[in-house]
Amino acid sequence: MAEQKALEAVHENPFVGKFQSFLESQCKKQIEKLVEHYPDKKSLFIDFTELEHFDFELADELLRNPDAVLAAAEEAMQGIDVPTLELDEFKPYIRVFNLPKDSLVILRDIGSKHLSKLISVEGVVRQITDVLPKLRMAVWECRRCGNTYRLLQSTQKTAEPSICECKHRDFSLKADDSEFVDYQKILVQEPLELLKGSEQATNMEVYASEDMVNKVYPGARTVITGMLRLRPPKEKNAVYGRFIEAIHLEETAREFDELEISKEEEEEIKKLAANKNIYQMLIQSIAPNIYGHEAVKEAIALQLFGGVKKILPGENKIRGNIHVLLVGEPGLAKSAILLAVNKIAPKGIYIAGKTATGAGISATAVKDEFGEGGWTLKAGALVLASGGICMVDELDKMDPEDRSALHEAAEQESVSVAKAGIVARFKSETSILAAANPKYSRFDPYQNFIEQINLPASLLSRFDVFFLIRDVLDKKKDEEIASHILRTHQVGEMMRQQKKQGTKSSSAEIEEMKKRITPLIDAEMLKKVISYARQNCFPVMSGETIDAITEFYVNLREQGRKEGTYTATHRQLEALVRMSEASARVRLSNEVELQDTDRAIRIFRTSLEQLVTDQETGKIDFDLITTGQSHVVVENLRKVLNIIKGKASELDMVPLEEVREEAKTLGIDEEKTNEIVSKLEKAGDIYRPRHGFVKPTQKK
Numbered sequence: 001m002a003e004q005k006a007l008e009a010v011h012e013n014p015f016v017g018k019f020q021s022f023l024e025s026q027c028k029k030q031i032e033k034l035v036e037h038y039p040d041k042k043s044l045f046i047d048f049t050e051l052e053h054f055d056f057e058l059a060d061e062l063l064r065n066p067d068a069v070l071a072a073a074e075e076a077m078q079g080i081d082v083p084t085l086e087l088d089e090f091k092p093y094i095r096v097f098n099l100p101k102d103s104l105v106i107l108r109d110i111g112s113k114h115l116s117k118l119i120s121v122e123g124v125v126r127q128i129t130d131v132l133p134k135l136r137m138a139v140w141e142c143r144r145c146g147n148t149y150r151l152l153q154s155t156q157k158t159a160e161p162s163i164c165e166c167k168h169r170d171f172s173l174k175a176d177d178s179e180f181v182d183y184q185k186i187l188v189q190e191p192l193e194l195l196k197g198s199e200q201a202t203n204m205e206v207y208a209s210e211d212m213v214n215k216v217y218p219g220a221r222t223v224i225t226g227m228l229r230l231r232p233p234k235e236k237n238a239v240y241g242r243f244i245e246a247i248h249l250e251e252t253a254r255e256f257d258e259l260e261i262s263k264e265e266e267e268e269i270k271k272l273a274a275n276k277n278i279y280q281m282l283i284q285s286i287a288p289n290i291y292g293h294e295a296v297k298e299a300i301a302l303q304l305f306g307g308v309k310k311i312l313p314g315e316n317k318i319r320g321n322i323h324v325l326l327v328g329e330p331g332l333a334k335s336a337i338l339l340a341v342n343k344i345a346p347k348g349i350y351i352a353g354k355t356a357t358g359a360g361i362s363a364t365a366v367k368d369e370f371g372e373g374g375w376t377l378k379a380g381a382l383v384l385a386s387g388g389i390c391m392v393d394e395l396d397k398m399d400p401e402d403r404s405a406l407h408e409a410a411e412q413e414s415v416s417v418a419k420a421g422i423v424a425r426f427k428s429e430t431s432i433l434a435a436a437n438p439k440y441s442r443f444d445p446y447q448n449f450i451e452q453i454n455l456p457a458s459l460l461s462r463f464d465v466f467f468l469i470r471d472v473l474d475k476k477k478d479e480e481i482a483s484h485i486l487r488t489h490q491v492g493e494m495m496r497q498q499k500k501q502g503t504k505s506s507s508a509e510i511e512e513m514k515k516r517i518t519p520l521i522d523a524e525m526l527k528k529v530i531s532y533a534r535q536n537c538f539p540v541m542s543g544e545t546i547d548a549i550t551e552f553y554v555n556l557r558e559q560g561r562k563e564g565t566y567t568a569t570h571r572q573l574e575a576l577v578r579m580s581e582a583s584a585r586v587r588l589s590n591e592v593e594l595q596d597t598d599r600a601i602r603i604f605r606t607s608l609e610q611l612v613t614d615q616e617t618g619k620i621d622f623d624l625i626t627t628g629q630s631h632v633v634v635e636n637l638r639k640v641l642n643i644i645k646g647k648a649s650e651l652d653m654v655p656l657e658e659v660r661e662e663a664k665t666l667g668i669d670e671e672k673t674n675e676i677v678s679k680l681e682k683a684g685d686i687y688r689p690r691h692g693f694v695k696p697t698q699k700k
Contacts, residue, residue: 015069018058019076026050031080034092042211043093044077045248048100062096063103066118066227070094070247093210097225097248104223107190108202110242114228121204121244122252123188125220127378131213134183135173144168148177156231184213185376186246188222192347192388205243215249218363218379219386219415219426223250261528269532272521273588279599282586285519285526287340289488290333296467299324299603300341303431304389304530305585307578308538319413321431322578323462325395327453328469329442334435338391341433344523346531347388349381353398361392362405362415363426377417382409382428389431396436396454403459406432410462434463464575465607532588539584541577541592548597549576576600639666640676641685645696653693 023031027044034044052059062069073094099120107121135158140149142164149161149171163169186206195201206224208215216222225248231241261269272278282301283294299322307320326334342348351361362380381390382405395403409415409428416425438452453460460466521529541549553573579600584592643662647654656677663673677694680686686694 015058015061015072016076016079018055019069019073020079022051022054022058023073023076023080026054028080031077031092035090038090038092043095046073046094046096048096048098051096052100063099063118065116066247067116070096093247095212095225095248097223097250099225106194107188107204110204110228115230116227118225118227118247119244120223120225121188122221122223123190123204124192124384125186125216125218125222125379126189126203126384127187127376128216128218129185129376131182131184133180134209135178136181137179139174139177140171141174142166142168143170143172148174181209182211182213184208186216186224188224189384191221192349192384205241206246206249207243208246208249212246212249216251217424217426218377219383219428220251223252224248225250261532265525265528266532268525269529270588272529273533273586278586279583281520282526285521286344287333287337288519290336290340293333293337293469295603295606296326296337296469298599299465299467299579299607300337300433301586302579302582302600302603303433304341304345305533305582306431307581309429317413318574319411319429320578320581321413321429322464322575322582323410323432324434325460325463325466326433326435326469327438327466328435330437332469334469335393338393338433338435341389342391344526344530345389346527346534347385348391349385349388350391350393351381353392353394353396353403361402362409362428363417363424377422377424379426380405380415382406382430382432383415383426385430386427387429389433392432392434394436395434396439400456403455407459407462410459432463461571464578465603467607533585537585537588537590539581539590539592539596541580544594545580545592545597548594548601549573549580552576552601572604576604579603636668636672637676637679639663639668640673641680641696644680644686644694648696653689653695656692656694659694 027046030044034041048059048062051062058069074091077090077092077094096118099118103118104120104122105114107123110119110121135153138151138153138158138160140151140161141147142149145164145166145168147164147166149164151159151161153159160171164171184207186208187203188206189203190201192201206226207229224244224246226244226246229243229245231243233240272281275281279298279301283297286297286300287293303322303324306322309320310318312318326337328334338350342350360380361382363383364378364380392398392406405415409430410432413427413429414425415428417423436453436455439454440452519526553576556572576597580592580596583596583599584590589596640659640663643659643666644654647658647662659677660670660673663676664670668676677686681688681694684697686696689695
């Protein structure tokens with residue numbers, strides 16, 4: 001009803017004249033240009049700072065009483081002397097943007113004091129509806145006498161005449177004579193970097209109309225300027241819903257990892273970066289309560305800082321985000337590491353494989369109540385985490401169909417949706433930190449480790465580094481781990497007792513343990529260190545670092561060529577570049593130095609030796625990543641299949657005994673031959689027509 005009151009009072013509005021002066025002096029050229037494109041373009045955009053400089057009182061009143069002031073602005077527009085050519089009507093919308101900082105409200109802080117005030121909010125678009133027609137000016141016809149009534153629809157509920165002159169109360173809507181506008185509902189979510197710990201993000205509905213529809217898409221970070229409105233409850237209830245009626249939408253170019261950093265904090269960040277022990281400090285700041293795993297923590301530290309995203313001529317992009325996979329036996333703190341990283345990442349989302357769906361991971365089109373019965377686009381975790389990091393626990397437990405959503409996001413950094421006639425593509429510039437268990441819970445040390453992981457080779461190859469976390473029986477290490485865990489519990493018990501009972505502990509041993517499990521850089525400061533580095537540091541490789549990476553890569557390729565195995569590919573080369581850049585960012589250096597490439601190569605070599613070493617030959621074999629099997633196994637499969645096909649050209653059915661005998665001459669023992677035959681049968685290359693015999697599905 002506020003809009004109707006504003007329209008009734010517009011002629012008495014003292015701000016009409018002031019706004020007319022502002023439009024004449026500051027917006028004349030913009031208005032003339034708008035006239036040329038009207039009605040294809042219907043909005044006049046006004047920068048709040050310009051209005052504030054022109055008339056502080058007018059700008060201040062706009063924030064307090066936007067309905068009346070915006071109505072005055074539209075009335076003032078009619079008094080502007082511009083040639084309207086052949087336009088019958090020129091009534092553009094007034095859209096104000098760039099509100100002062102004190103009017104930028106955090107979603108969780110929005111309350112009743114903001115009702116009907118002009119505010120700005122910043123959030124991530126989570127869901128949008130189709131563009132729908134909304135009734136603006138309704139024409140009602142009395143079913144008895146035919147009288148018509150025009151009613152402005154200013155709320156979400158349809159307003160009808162209460163009674164006709166003929167005392168009849170039954171009306172029908174004359175849709176052809178009524179006025180409709182384009183309308184779209186948008187669900188925005190609070191930016192995750194504003195959350196602390198495991199706080200739930202606040203959501204807010206935004207209603208956009210006319211030329212504000214289809215301005216933003218799921219996953220986009222957006223600043224919304226508008227008025228906070230009440231939505232009446234569906235039933236008799238004292239609690240009302242709320243929404244923002246948008247007058248301006250702006251997709252911000254600001255990255256998710258940007259945080260506000262003061263001058264004092266900037267100086268502290270620079271001091272930390274200059275510390276020669278900064279890498280060790282980072283390692284000790286990531287889950288310090290978890291013993292060991294230094295190599296894993298170092299790789300995660302580099303992942304948090306990230307490499308440099310490149311945009312080449314022709315808009316070709318090379319990702320800078322680093323993907324890390326942890327594979328280990330149960331109970332070795334993989335999930336705890338992921339949760340710890342979720343707390344220190346400037347932007348992070350944690351999901352578990354058992355409970356995550358493909359739609360929840362990527363994006364989808366859904367039909368629900370929010371969409372007014374129509375289809376809406378809904379962003380998933382990888383889209384919402386764009387610019388940050390997504391922790392995926394129990395990756396191996398995820399359904400293969402759901403897991404496939406990771407393929408495109410991991411390499412192309414985008415998520416595509418094609419459903420219900422909706423085709424869309426979302427930005428997903430997200431680092432992935434995933435954890436998985438071996439197929440049978442424990443690793444068999446006599447089999448290739450990567451063959452014991454229930455993940456497709458196509459997904460494995462998209463990770464930059466892998467870490468194998470095994471429960472190895474070692475008395476000395478077991479004593480150290482047990483001591484660390486028990487001391488951690490003891491410290492926790494004493495801190496709890498001290499808090500609840502007021503007791504004090506002065507044990508030097510306890511104080512030392514407290515230091516060991518306390519991050520050297522606290523979580524909030526670490527977030528700002530990472531954010532500052534990502535915002536301000538874009539290192540470039542020097543000639544000597546290019547030579548160092550080239551030498552390592554070429555040696556890997558040459559090693560593979562000599563051993564007759566598949567070799568490293570450009571994916572491994574790019575992984576080395578990303579980790580070297582991340583290492584330089586830690587020091588806030590704009591140049592990648594040899595120490596950075598050495599660190600990247602060391603981490604990369606550790607990863608290869610752990611997970612891509614063939615247990616039979618003891619050599620690094622990239623076939624394990626590209627095909628999921630070692631080169632030796634692939635070659636033996638080919639040899640046995642050729643034996644079967646060769647004999648099938650002479651015999652209708654090939655006796656397995658003859659296959660085993662000939663395989664022995666090629667160095668393949670009977671046990672391995674039986675395994676290979678089972679694999680070929682499972683792959684559909686051969687079948688068993690009867691016991692003890694095989695036939696190829698294709699003879700050529």
